[in-house]
Amino acid sequence: MNDIKQPRALLWLAVFLIAVIGVGAFLGTQTAPGAWYAGLEKPFFNPPNWIFGPVWFTLYVLIAIAGWRTFLVGPVSLGMGFWVVQMLLNWVWSPAFFAAENLTLAMIIIVPMLAAIFGFIVNQWPRDRVAALLFIPYAAWVSFATLLNGSLLLLNT
Numbered sequence: 001m002n003d004i005k006q007p008r009a010l011l012w013l014a015v016f017l018i019a020v021i022g023v024g025a026f027l028g029t030q031t032a033p034g035a036w037y038a039g040l041e042k043p044f045f046n047p048p049n050w051i052f053g054p055v056w057f058t059l060y061v062l063i064a065i066a067g068w069r070t071f072l073v074g075p076v077s078l079g080m081g082f083w084v085v086q087m088l089l090n091w092v093w094s095p096a097f098f099a100a101e102n103l104t105l106a107m108i109i110i111v112p113m114l115a116a117i118f119g120f121i122v123n124q125w126p127r128d129r130v131a132a133l134l135f136i137p138y139a140a141w142v143s144f145a146t147l148l149n150g151s152l153l154l155l156n157t
Contacts, residue, residue: 004072013068020064023091024056031098043151059138063087066134070124079127082120089113103153110146117142 003009033049067087070079089109097106117139124132 016064016068021060024060031094036101041155062134066131069131079123086116
């Protein structure tokens with residue numbers, strides 16, 4: 001990781017930040033909670049809607065940096081594979097949950113997403129501790145989101 005300040009590495013950082021935040025922001029605007037979500041019975045620990053935007057923006061920055069660091073060391077590696085899988089699942093969860101209004105499909109997506117997040121952390125821990133640590137808040141949030149998704153599924157079926 002001694003070349004992270006090189007212009008080419010910084011260009012890749014910009015690519016990762018733009019892609020992760022850009023796609024995440026686009027999906028967030030296209031799948032914002034609407035009347036369907038407002039009408040769901042929610043568990044007592046359901047957070048207010050306003051918290052999701054700032055949390056996801058922060059997490060997307062951390063995810064992008066972790067992906068960038070992993071890419072610089074091994075663009076074709078198990079760690080990068082975990083990163084890509086979790087990112088793709090992340091990007092399809094909101095459309096499944098909010099656009100398709102399908103709590104079961106969202107649950108089917110979020111469980112392997114969480115597994116890929118933990119897989120990334122375990123894989124990167126001995127290779128790049130910083131990248132692994134950047135995923136800890138993400139793992140915590142998606143663990144909570146999995147509990148929330150499951151609770152909404154149970155309360156509304």
